[in-house]
Amino acid sequence: MRQPNARTMVRNRHESIARFNITEDSTLLATAMTLLRDHKTNKVKSMLRHNQLAVNGEPSSQFDRPVRAGDVLEVNFTRSFDVFSHPSVRLLYSDDDIMVVEKPAGMLATGDGRANVKETVFHIMREFVKRRNDRAHVYVVHRLEREASGVMLLARTKKVREQLVTSWGTLVGERTYAAVVEGLVDEDSGQVKGYLAEDEETHLIYATDDKTVGKPATTPWKVVERGRRNTLLEISLKNASKHQIRVQMSHMGHPISGDRSYGGHASPLRRLALHCLRLTLNHPTTGKPLTFTSPLPEGFERLLK
Numbered sequence: 258m259r260q261p262n263a264r265t266m267v268r269n270r271h272e273s274i275a276r277f278n279i280t281e282d283s284t285l286l287a288t289a290m291t292l293l294r295d296h297k298t299n300k301v302k303s304m305l306r307h308n309q310l311a312v313n314g315e316p317s318s319q320f321d322r323p324v325r326a327g328d329v330l331e332v333n334f335t336r337s338f339d340v341f342s343h344p345s346v347r348l349l350y351s352d353d354d355i356m357v358v359e360k361p362a363g364m365l366a367t368g369d370g371r372a373n374v375k376e377t378v379f380h381i382m383r384e385f386v387k388r389r390n391d392r393a394h395v396y397v398v399h400r401l402e403r404e405a406s407g408v409m410l411l412a413r414t415k416k417v418r419e420q421l422v423t424s425w426g427t428l429v430g431e432r433t434y435a436a437v438v439e440g441l442v443d444e445d446s447g448q449v450k451g452y453l454a455e456d457e458e459t460h461l462i463y464a465t466d467d468k469t470v471g472k473p474a475t476t477p478w479k480v481v482e483r484g485r486r487n488t489l490l491e492i493s494l495k496n497a498s499k500h501q502i503r504v505q506m507s508h509m510g511h512p513i514s515g516d517r518s519y520g521g522h523a524s525p526l527r528r529l530a531l532h533c534l535r536l537t538l539n540h541p542t543t544g545k546p547l548t549f550t551s552p553l554p555e556g557f558e559r560l561l562k
Contacts, residue, residue: 272335279328285310286320288330308337314351316340327545339388346381349549354417354542355410356382356395357549362406362528367397382411398422399432399536402500404516407434407533407551412541420541430537431493434502435481435553437530437560438511439521442488446479449505453498461518462500464508474498476505484561487514491534502531514560526556 277292286302289310293301308316311331312324316338324330329352331338341348347359360366360378367379375381379397386393396418399410410429412418421428451464452471465471474497482489488511492502500519506512507519513531515524524530537548 272333275332275334277330277332279324279330280326282323282325284320285312285317285322285324285330288324289332292330293332304332304334308340309333311338314356315348339385341385343381346378348385349408349551350547352413354413354540355421356413357536358382358409358411359551360401360406360409362404362532362554365403366400366409378409378411386413399429401533404529405434405531405533406528406554408432408536408549409533410536410538417541424541426496428539428541430539431495431535432497432533433535434492434494435532435534435557436478436490436492436502436506437487437514437557438490438506439487439514440511441483441486442480442490442511444480446477448475448477449509450475451505451508453501453504455499462498462504464504472498474501474505476502478506482561487560489557489561503529524560526560528556530557530560532557 279288283291286305289301289305290298304310305320306318308318309332310317311333312322312328314329314331341351345361345364348356349359350357358378365377367377379395382395386395394414396412396415398412398418398421401407401409410421412421451474452466452468453462453474454465454467454471455462476492476494478490478492480488481491490506494501503513503516503519507516507521512519512521513529515521515526515529516531517523532554533551534553535548535550537546539546
């Protein structure tokens, strides 16, 4: 394996961290041994055991963890990386510019003025980054609604947040969702087109044919599986407005299971059956194409039986 280019970064005066751009597929230990050939084998293994190696911002002590061409390997020569741990939120990716997490259903992305701020993704991730740097911050970019779950994007700096917001259409590709809707959908694929507007009193979204009050919205879908009474759909969106999928599925006559706000019935899962499966984007700094995935929640399959 050729040794990739590396540059050493001092995150603060107490740490020395080297970053390597990986050019060939291998395993974590084998890659580290090649890159750190001036270190003794036992020293490299010790650094691995103590979480001093991180792939794409995720610390790992797994010697056979796959490392792919295009990944970024960081080596902390000073101490262990902080390992993120939370009972409900899972960290999928982190670097100096962005973070990608898996949000659970029932948790707000950020505070709405009513909820306890400690129960939001924003607060949890902000507290994590501040362990290393009191001035560190996070910014919510891709906001999943409270009732939904799945992949969610955050920015690490204000500059990157502004870049993602202003260039969302070019940097961010499709967001792919799974939704279990009530009833059996006849066609194998299709799309719902129309206009969406917000009720000023209830703040609920409604479908309308009046383009003077609504914003245009298109929701393409395809059937993944039909159950006894419900249907599992895959929905891919480039851009989306508030509650778009929920409202347009209801408008189609197939509200999402558990979505009592938009015509659905109570679900045995006690949650909205809407999940962000996949998010693709070009990294705002490097331009590297990235894809992040989250598995289908186990309970969705039960709704099809």
